[in-house]
Every structure is written in structure tokens, then in C-alpha cells.
Amino acid sequence: MAETYDLIVVGSGPGGYVAAIRAAQLKMKVALVERENLGGICLNWGCIPTKALLRASEINHLLHTLDAYGFAADNIRFDFAKVVKRSRGVASQLSGGVKFLMKKNKITVYDGDGALAGPGKLKVTKGGKPVADLEAKHILLATGARARTIPGIEADGKLIWTYREAMTPTALPKKLIVIGSGAIGAEFASFYQNMGSEVTLIEVMDRILPVEDAEIGAFVHKAFEKQGMTVLTGAKVQGVRKGADDVTAVVEHGGKVMEIKADRLISAVGIVGNVEGIGLEGTKVVVERTHVVTDPMGRTGEPGIYAIGDLTGPPWLAHKASHEGVICVEAIAGLHPHPMDVLNIPGCTYCRPQVASVGLTEAAARAKGFDVKVGCFPFIGNGKAIAMGEPEGLVKTVFDAKTGELLGAHMVGPEVTELIQGYVIARTLESTEAELMHTVFPHPTVSETMHESVLDAYGRVIHI
CATH class of the missing domain: 3.30.390.30 (FAD/NAD-linked reductase, C-terminal dimerisation domain)
Structure with missing residues (x-):
């Protein structure tokens, strides 16, 4: 027999778990479905662990500029494995915190994949095996997004990395190529440059950080080059060749074609929504360019189905997702919240x-x-x-x-x-x-x- 709730939330990222908590505060009976780690990508593989890594790179930079402050230190070194381990520990600690919050707010958590199974119905499976059949008048999809893949430059986990492999390397690459200079690309380029890698940052647009003000992007461009980074704008990666333990990018830049060889390559060229496998087929939910279309309250074209966060498109920010979750749940509860003004959402990039x-x-x-x-x-x-x-x-x-x-x-x-x-x-x-x-x-x-x-x-x- 199906378990019945007032609200089912699919996905426990900063949009999903915040929405679940707000719903519980409003006296709803809430279920949360998560297939991997509580806290989602942001907490486990994005916002939080990357900031731990960047903090380490800031310390490394500071240690190598001690003379400016009147200090001296000999034999400055770091244990890269410990740097990565600390980052994972921070993520683990906060994921445990979300688990505590679920228990505190009496939210039932299901471990598995959630998929719509008819009006007001959701089926939860794990490894293809049934876990639970759930029912609710309201189902909120917060399944997030994943890294976009460039045809011919697909990540293989060894030579070509997405953000996941870039956060858990076994060794510091001597030479690194980063494709894409948005927030993710700029942060990883900055981290590895400040840890001692020789970084080449490649951007197809005419400037780095293209969503930022042109004057700000130009300032960061100069700062990166001053730090020793090679920055190529208006450049297109035509393809890559893999060696036994290296990768070569074929790049068109300034009317010429060049080859850049490195130990590893990070692809950071945007994200696509996780719209597959969640039962959207046969519903009135509209998907455009891999993202679910919603109104300002998170309502989709299918009655009783809502969506928030990275699943619904830009800006792809954790705090945007959290605020959308609160708005959506309060609208469900009849509280008439104000719609979100996207222009009031701050954007932050934690490079140096x-x-x-x-x-x-x-x-x-x-x-x-x-x-x-x-x-x-x-x-x-x-x-x-x-x-x-x-x-x-x-x-x-x-x-x-x-x-x-x-x-x-x-x-x-x-x-x-x-x-x-x-x-x-x-x-x-x-x-x-x-x-x-x-x-x-x-x-x-x-x-x-x-x-x-x-x-x-x-x-x-x-x-x-």
C-alpha cells in the first residue's frame, strides 16, 4: 500500500532540502527522495568542497608571500592528499548536518531514485529494485543538473575531468587545461594555479567570466595572467588527443590552430538539467533545452507537479534554488509569497x-x-x-x-x-x-x- 504525504520532494540539494524543511514548518507531512548524498551536488560536490580547496590554495599563496609581511619560512610544502581529504571531510560533515535537520523536522527520507508514476504518484527504486510507492497531492522536482559534455571531449575520469574528478585528484597535475571560464572553470583554474600547476584557461567567448561586467572580467583576466596563467579568449577547442598519461587539445585561436599538451583537462562548459528518468513522459510538464519550464511559483504545466533549482534553468546558484523552494512551498500552502526577482540574486565566484x-x-x-x-x-x-x-x-x-x-x-x-x-x-x-x-x-x-x-x-x- 502506498505511503501518503502532503508533499514529496525529489532531490535533496539546497533547493530540495530547504523546501522540505519549510513545508514541515508549515505543518505538512513531507517525504524527501534522494538517490545519492543528502545535500545534493552543491554540498557534496560543488559549492562547499570547492571552497575548502580554494581556502587551501589561498593559504599556499600566502605562505609563498610571507616576506611582504616580514615573515620567513623554509621548506614550504603541502600534502595534496590531505588537502583533498579535508575538502571531502567538510562535505561529509555538512551532509550529516542535513540528515540531522531531516530528523529534527520529522521529514521521511527515502534512499533511491524517484519517478512520477501517474497523477499524485511517485515510485522509488534503488538499483532497479522497488523501494516504495508514494502518493501526494503535491510533488516537487528538485533533481538538479549535471556537467554538460562537449562531443569528442567526453570526460573519462582519468585524463579528462568534470568537477567531480577535479575535486578528488590523486596527484597535482604539472600542466592543466581548463575549458570554460564561467564560475566553475575560473575557480578550478585559480585553485590549481595557486597550488602550483601550470594552467591554460580557454574560453570561446571574447572575454572570461562572460556573464560578469566587462570591466570586472578584464580585471580578472589581467590578474590571472599576472599569476602566471595562460588565458585564451575567443578560442575554440576543435578536439583532443589522449596519450598514455597526457592529453593534447587542438585549439583554434586568433586565426591559427595550435596544440596544447597537458597532464589533465577539465571541461567546465555549463550544465544540463536532470530531466531523464523522473517520469515526465506522458505529463504536461514542458522541457526546453534540458530544463523544466515553470511559472514564478514553481508550478509546471502538470497540475500538482512543481520544479525548482538547476532543473529549471539559470542562474544555476544554490541560493536561488533555496529561495525558489521556499516560494514554491509557501504558494502551495496558500501564503501568497512574492515572486523572486532574478536581478536581486547575487552571483559569486571564489577565484583569486x-x-x-x-x-x-x-x-x-x-x-x-x-x-x-x-x-x-x-x-x-x-x-x-x-x-x-x-x-x-x-x-x-x-x-x-x-x-x-x-x-x-x-x-x-x-x-x-x-x-x-x-x-x-x-x-x-x-x-x-x-x-x-x-x-x-x-x-x-x-x-x-x-x-x-x-x-x-x-x-x-x-x-x-
Whole structure:
């Protein structure tokens, strides 16, 4: 006999498990189906373990620049296996935390694959064998996404890696090729470069970090090259040749074809939604370019079926998925939540230097017809950044010249992934330049660059 619930959530990533908890808070009887690890890709193979790796690379960089701070150390070295082990330990700890939260909120967890099996029905299997038949008026799909594959450059787990193999290597490659310079590609390129690999970053677009403001992308490009990385933009990988323990990429760049040989290659060219095997056939759920189409409340074309997170398309961010999960569940409960404004979702890239942004780029704002005021402030004008020994970076703000609305904010430099939330709050509260100018920023802090950028947009900058 089928187990009956108010809500079944398929997938326990940051969208799924947060939605399940919110539903439990609203007194729903909730089931959560997960085929692998609680916490999904983000917690186990994405956001969290990569930050642990990047922290190690930051420490390695700092140890090799001790002289600038008056220190000296001999025979600096690291145990790469321990670096990787620590990253996996962090992921394991947090996955255990999600398990605790499920128990605390009385959410029933099923280990297996979930697939729709008719109106209000879901079948759970494990290795092809039946686990449970579930029923619910509401079924929320949060199955996430996986790495996109380039034909002819498919990952083999040895020479060509996706993010999974890149996080658990047995040894540090001396030479590495990274294809794709979005957040994932930029972070892995930065990690391996700072750990001592010779990295070549290849991007088919005319600039790296193509979704970011052009000025920010150009800054990171120069920073990467200063660190010793080779960066090729407007470059297309025509194919690869595998050796016994190396790989050669055939690259078209600047009208010429070149060959780049490396120990390993990371493919980071986007993701595709996990729409297969979840029973969408025969339903009214619409799939476009591997992603499920929904309305602002997460409703699909099939009554009682909802979808959130990476499964539903960009931006592919954990915090977007979590917020979508809350909105969807509250709509199911009849609470009439506000739809999410995608332009108020911050984006963060944890390479060195860090990148963070919210809202429209300058180019996008102008393309939409806005008359803009743009402010820029460099970290070299900030006392705290200089004292930290990290004076490279800038903050850029874009305002509507007519209304003073903050259209966008773009940052590159130390800990900007923490600072960006100030601008996110400002946009959510619909603040204008007046409120931001009148806000007192503590001194000495790096956050003062945020204030100065606003002042610069209106001809009132102080420290440059």
C-alpha cells in the first residue's frame, strides 16, 4: 500500500532540502527522495568542497608571500592528499548536518531514485529494485543538473575531468587545461594555479567570466595572467588527443590552430538539467533545452507537479534554488509569497581575486535604455585593503540617472563575496543613491569601497 504525504520532494540539494524543511514548518507531512548524498551536488560536490580547496590554495599563496609581511619560512610544502581529504571531510560533515535537520523536522527520507508514476504518484527504486510507492497531492522536482559534455571531449575520469574528478585528484597535475571560464572553470583554474600547476584557461567567448561586467572580467583576466596563467579568449577547442598519461587539445585561436599538451583537462562548459528518468513522459510538464519550464511559483504545466533549482534553468546558484523552494512551498500552502526577482540574486565566484555582482551590468543597463551614472572605486584607495596586503580590486556601481535606482553592483577583490550582500539588501529595499550616501560605513574596512563607488557615480568621491 502506498505511503501518503502532503508533499514529496525529489532531490535533496539546497533547493530540495530547504523546501522540505519549510513545508514541515508549515505543518505538512513531507517525504524527501534522494538517490545519492543528502545535500545534493552543491554540498557534496560543488559549492562547499570547492571552497575548502580554494581556502587551501589561498593559504599556499600566502605562505609563498610571507616576506611582504616580514615573515620567513623554509621548506614550504603541502600534502595534496590531505588537502583533498579535508575538502571531502567538510562535505561529509555538512551532509550529516542535513540528515540531522531531516530528523529534527520529522521529514521521511527515502534512499533511491524517484519517478512520477501517474497523477499524485511517485515510485522509488534503488538499483532497479522497488523501494516504495508514494502518493501526494503535491510533488516537487528538485533533481538538479549535471556537467554538460562537449562531443569528442567526453570526460573519462582519468585524463579528462568534470568537477567531480577535479575535486578528488590523486596527484597535482604539472600542466592543466581548463575549458570554460564561467564560475566553475575560473575557480578550478585559480585553485590549481595557486597550488602550483601550470594552467591554460580557454574560453570561446571574447572575454572570461562572460556573464560578469566587462570591466570586472578584464580585471580578472589581467590578474590571472599576472599569476602566471595562460588565458585564451575567443578560442575554440576543435578536439583532443589522449596519450598514455597526457592529453593534447587542438585549439583554434586568433586565426591559427595550435596544440596544447597537458597532464589533465577539465571541461567546465555549463550544465544540463536532470530531466531523464523522473517520469515526465506522458505529463504536461514542458522541457526546453534540458530544463523544466515553470511559472514564478514553481508550478509546471502538470497540475500538482512543481520544479525548482538547476532543473529549471539559470542562474544555476544554490541560493536561488533555496529561495525558489521556499516560494514554491509557501504558494502551495496558500501564503501568497512574492515572486523572486532574478536581478536581486547575487552571483559569486571564489577565484583569486574574488568576484561578486548583483543586478544589471553597465552594458545591459544601457541596452535596456537606461541613462546611467557609473561609479568606480579601486581598492588601492582603501586603507584596510592596503593594510591587508590586498590592494588589487575595484567596486563598480550602476545607477539610473533619472531615479537614483541602483541598477547593478560589480566587485572584484578580497572577500567581495561577503561584501556584495550589502548591495543585495539595498536593491531589495529599493534604495536609491541617497540612502547609500547617507549610510555610515565603518572605518577602516574594505566595505568603505562600496560607499566611495556610490559617491563616485555622483561626483562626490573622497579618496581618489
